[in-house]
Amino acid sequence: MKFIVDTQLPLSSPPYLKKEGHECIHTTDTEKGYLLEDHEIVAIAIASERSVITKDSDFKLNFLAKGAPSKVLYLTFGNISNKNLLG
Numbered sequence: 001m002k003f004i005v006d007t008q009l010p011l012s013s014p015p016y017l018k019k020e021g022h023e024c025i026h027t028t029d030t031e032k033g034y035l036l037e038d039h040e041i042v043a044i045a046i047a048s049e050r051s052v053i054t055k056d057s058d059f060k061l062n063f064l065a066k067g068a069p070s071k072v073l074y075l076t077f078g079n080i081s082n083k084n085l086l087g
Helices: 013-019 038-047 057-066 082-086
Strands: 002-005 023-026 051-054 072-074
Touching: 002 013, 002 038, 013 023, 038 051, 038 057, 057 072
Parallel strands: 002 023, 002 051, 051 072
Antiparallel strands: none
16 A cells, blocks of 8 residues: 655654555655645645545544545554554
């Protein structure tokens, strides 16, 4: 699968997902990096046929309202370390 990982998730996410056989970028891989806005992430996901991985409920709401991007992996969990998130 192809993913774009939202800003608030760890930079170590793409290497982890690549190791698992997926094509993955982080928002920080883009020219605007952490300043990339949600609608721009959606545009990238649509243009490159990527699923968005996020903790941001705005993506879930946008998907429910507009059906875009076509796939959103919405992560919901309490306090968790990056190590435990990817481990």
